[in-house]
Amino acid sequence: MKVKEISEFELIRLLSKTLSDNYKASEINTIYNEVVGLADDAAAWDAPEGRQVFTTDALVNNVHFDLRFMSSIDLGWKSMVASQSDIAAMGFKPLFTTVSLGLTGEENLNMLTDLYKGIADAASQFGGKVVGGNTTKSDTLFISISMLGHDPSNESRTNPLKRHSAKPGDVVAVTGSLGSSAGGLRILQDKTGTLPRCQDLIGSHIRPRPQIDAGVWLARHGIQCATDISDGLLADLGHICESSKVGADIKINTLPVTSDLKSVFPADWEELSLTGGEDYQLVFTGTKQSINEAISSIDTPISIIGEITDDYPGINVLNSEGMSGRYTSSGFDHFKNK
């Protein structure tokens, strides 16, 4: 059955039920007393005193996702992770979420309930219970997610991780590995059938995980500067450089890349790790000592990949022979190997 065959009232009831059937309560639900839920003009709750963060993101069909290459349940998961990752990049935890859907009417109801299962799964796992939403007619399918986050430590006012606080001499580090999501997407899009269907790379693309615990730790242990890698390392580190009025040197041979990525993309893994989006890792800067403390304290692997310079606004990419390319906010200037 399609969306256009039922009323908006029935649709909202179906989506609300999917959320409540699939959401598993977390610690948040004991701190924040919800007094009104999904079925009113707005959700309402009692909040304790504390620092909050608020972010929004939108995913548009055929721009940010393609349902030929991923299931609706994965799309729901990923839509949530994009916003959870923004909250993580501030050093906070996801709290409450609203979901605004633009629907053509041609969507199957099964597709939508799967989408909401994925949303509820990610909220159960990483926080950000859905408390409000909206459905509307649109020529293009879109999902707009807004998320409120909070400071899990009530006793202190944690300074959020910011983009504008990198300093020349800071070490640049990243969580996890880079380029895997972009590699997974290339495999899914491969029409030649020649690429090995590496499940770990595909998994990185369709089921990314926000680095919430890492972000929370960093904000409380002397790190001041971070952002999440949604558009690719160079673009997102570029935002840090632009905001902080600094430059950066990045060493290719220090980039954390899985052996899978290197073996499936022997010619392209460098480019994938520098420019591939949607890894949802964190890139952050700090003193060598504070970064080393992070490496030994955080469960997620952390790699030092370069340092902040005063060469505003360029990011120099270095290989074993020296300069390999230079990136500014307007894109790559060049790549020697191309």
Place this chain on the structure above:
Amino acid sequence: MKVKEISEFELIRLLSKTLSDNYKASEINTIYNEVVGLADDAAAWDAPEGRQVFTTDALVNNVHFDLRFMSSIDLGWKSMVASQSDIAAMGFKPLFTTVSLGLTGEENLNMLTDLYKGIADAASQFGGKVVGGNTTKSDTLFISISMLGHDPSNESRTNPLKRHSAKPGDVVAVTGSLGSSAGGLRILQDKTGTLPRCQDLIGSHIRPRPQIDAGVWLARHGIQCATDISDGLLADLGHICESSKVGADIKINTLPVTSDLKSVFPADWEELSLTGGEDYQLVFTGTKQSINEAISSIDTPISIIGEITDDYPGINVLNSEGMSGRYTSSGFDHFKNK
């Protein structure tokens, strides 16, 4: 110049500047200490303890608005009012807002800065400072707004106004007048040129005002049930009846309708006042005594238009001769005069 001719970074800087140039601070800004603003992964602030509400809405080009009939600045204003009205319908005040824009790339930058002027104007006037946003490519222009509200009285936990708390015997009342926005839209859409271009009706359509003061008063003076009229009186009162498992009798001759609406639409004013959307008035129910107290205490005119019955789930529309029509959540059953 068009959106597609500048970078996303430049676009965001332009929109942020438009917001800060046009936003005038309110009392909220002294209670909530903002620590991170627009230019990061998320906005951050220190919130005092208290009840909060959270809502989202989306407006899509050619579905919810048509830029042939209204200016971009009015569109920005109206996009905000739709969410401010949801907060008002809970009895709360707008606090912070995120704006997610889907853009085709063909939009003129002037159109976008006008849109954000309208957004900043409405935030200055009724609350809901914009602290976050997102722009994305889309085949369809859309504006998705999420808004956080708060309880302006810190000393008590005000019960939000809900849809599901109407009781048989309650009196039904509305703020302001009905049908004016729909009348204004008909004038704007009039191709025959025969309708008088009544500026008050047009103004009701392009510059609606959320009933925040009325909502705040109602929630603190014994009213438990309210919603805002965005889809039309019968549809929105229908939501109350559906949620509360009640029915309602509405008397046409008590509907608050301006003399302008009657004179421009002598044959259609009844239908416009019953089904016209986007008036952003409040419809609420309560004991006769509490409604009378509201009438004598609230600045906005309030009209008693009928009562809640146990005739779930129908709304009977009565004229001087008795039954004129019956409405359920699936729409009108009939109208005698048609």
